[in-house]
Each structure stands twice: as structure tokens, then as C-alpha cells.
Amino acid sequence: MKNLKKEFPVTTNYIHLNTAASGLLSETLLDFRQNHDLDYLVKGSLLKNDQDKFLDGVRKDVGSYFNCDASLVGLVPNFSLGFNAVLEALPKNSKIALLKEDYPSINWPVLSRGFKTCYAIIDENLENNILECVTKEKPDFLCLSLVQYISGIQVNFDFLKELKQAHPNLIIIADGTQYCGVESFNFKESGIDILGASAYKWMNAGYGNGFFLIKNEVASNLKLKTTGFNSVRGAFKEEDDSFIGGLEPGHLDTLAQGSLQASIKLIKRIGQDQITNQIDLLKQKAIEVFSEKKLVDPIISKRAQHSSIFNIKGDQKLFNKLIENNIICSQRGTGIRVSFHYFNSEDDLTKLSRLI
The missing domain is CATH 3.90.1150.10 (Aspartate Aminotransferase, domain 1)
Known part of the structure; x- marks a missing residue:
């Protein structure tokens, strides 16, 4: 290389x-950020007049990279904020399967809301442990990191697809922060229903940006409670109760989200x-x-x-x-x-x- x-x-x-x-x-990202702020310096609010169009372009590039419709891409400052918003949309009597000792930003928000929980152990038999947990406990949701932050253990994606096929009513929510950017990933063809990630790690996109991808059938059934003026703006956010609108209640930073777009362009160039x-x-x-x-x-x-x-x-x-x-x-x-x-x-x- x-x-x-x-x-x-x-x-x-x-x-x-x-x-x-x-x-x-990266130098590529630095160039974008310097040019962006220079434009802001000399144009002021004129730069923001086209921010909706700009951010729609970011969604398109994120969707293209992960094979997800742009209308089902939500831009967030980080995974944790988006995940907490998603959890607020789940029925209070939901049962959620977790991995024992998974990343705190996965498990803690679930536990803090008092959901019924069950656990699978992280070891060499991770996939079998998840299957046994789902079969025995019959949870409504499975929330997990695709890659474990301490050990580096990665869940088998073919297994997740088979698990979804065997349990079609199970909603799989995944954190891809320690994975996205490492290899090609086809969201539409995966067994994952909702994929969220912060992009400052393996995508080298800097801080303050992230994204959520959601399957259409899940988006139509989950109504986020978070809302704001920004929820009803933009080409992909026409309804105030849309899933993506719930992820984007307030203004988005074009510097941060543009950094995500620039990082994807660098990945494609390399x-x-x-x-x-x-x-x-x-x-x-x-x-x-x-x-x-x-x-x-x-x-x-x-x-x-x-x-x-x-x-x-x-x-x-x-x-x-x-x-x-x-x-x-x-x-x-x-x-x-x-x-x-x-x-x-x-x-x-x-x-x-x-x-x-």
C-alpha cells in the first residue's frame, strides 16, 4: 500500500x-475544514443558506457508502445521543438482550430506563450464546456492538442475518463505531435493523459527527419522541413524526458533518x-x-x-x-x-x- x-x-x-x-x-480532512471555516469567515450566514442541500448531500454519500437509502440516514453528533433517542421510542415493557460487559454506551442507557434485560456472554462461542439467549428469553430487541472495544471480538454478520431470518420479529440494533470504515458493508442486505456509529475512529472523520441507518419497515413502526424545528426541514424530513426527524431535532454542524463526507471521499479515493x-x-x-x-x-x-x-x-x-x-x-x-x-x-x- x-x-x-x-x-x-x-x-x-x-x-x-x-x-x-x-x-x-488527515490532510484531506484538514483542507476541507480550513476551507469550510474560511467560507464561513467571509460569507457569514450566506454559507448557511444552502445548509439543507449540503446536509442532504452528506446523507446521500453516507447512504451510498453503506448501501442505505438516503431518506433513511440520520445524522447525529455521536452514537450515544442517537441511541438514547432511539431507546425513548421503544415500548416501556420491551425486553432487550445485551452482551455482558459490552460497551457502556450500549448497556447503560438500556439499564437506566428500566427495561427488562437478558444477557449473552462474550467468549469464543459468542454467536451460540446470543442464539441461546434469544431462543430462551424471546427478547423484543437485541442491542450490541459489532466489535468489542476491549477484546476486539467481532460478531459474525452472517450469523446476525440468519438470526433475523429465524426470528423476524426481533429488532437488531447495532453500534458500528469500532467497525465502520474497516471494510465494505451492505446495510440493506444485513440482518441489522438499526445501525449507528460515531465516525471519529475507523472512518477518521474527526469529532462531532456520526450517523444512524434504519430499515424502512422499522422506521415506519418506531416513533421517536425527540423533536424540534430542524425535524421538519430538509428534503428527507417532511413529517414531524418521522424517524429521521426525531434523530435531528436541532441544527446540524456543517463543519462536523461535512468532515464525515470528506472522510468517505478519502476512503473511496484510496x-x-x-x-x-x-x-x-x-x-x-x-x-x-x-x-x-x-x-x-x-x-x-x-x-x-x-x-x-x-x-x-x-x-x-x-x-x-x-x-x-x-x-x-x-x-x-x-x-x-x-x-x-x-x-x-x-x-x-x-x-x-x-x-x-
């Missing part, structure tokens, strides 16, 4: 293995296949190195698939050593989390391995 140090200057001075915490600012191939290459080599050194949970080698996020064994001393050697990573759970994106290289993995 071509050298991306110019596109992502941080990689010139650091080995950034921390996309699971935060993506990087090529999603090239991005995915590089991540897969690094992921497989990392699994080999970490497994050989017994640095990761044996669960990883037992799974047919895994993300490019790894939690390696290491204490505060090792963490400090990595940071001192310009390797950016995070302490998560009981170990050190490292994550590989397409701007990383095999040399990055080699240097990490030598330091360990």
Missing part, C-alpha cells in the same frame, strides 16, 4: 496503534478494498505474533474471525515503555489495547513486538 505518512502526519513521528480510541486527522486488504494483512500477522508470544487471550485463536483490535498482556511498566518509544496505545481492561488501521505497516508491528 502507498505510503500514507503525508496524508496522516502523526505517523511520521509516532506509531499510532490507537484507532480504537481515536482516529487521525480504495476500500486496499484499506481492507491492509488491515487484514496486519491483523493476521498480529494474531500470529501475539499468539506465539502468548500475549492475547486464547479465545482469539479459537474464533473464525477477529477485528484488528487486540488486548495484549502488559502492566504499567510495559505501557510506559511503549509510550516512551512513541507507540501510542491505550490501557483497557487488564491489559494494553493496540489496534491496526490501514496507515499502519508491518514495520509498526515488528517494532511493537521487539519492545515487548
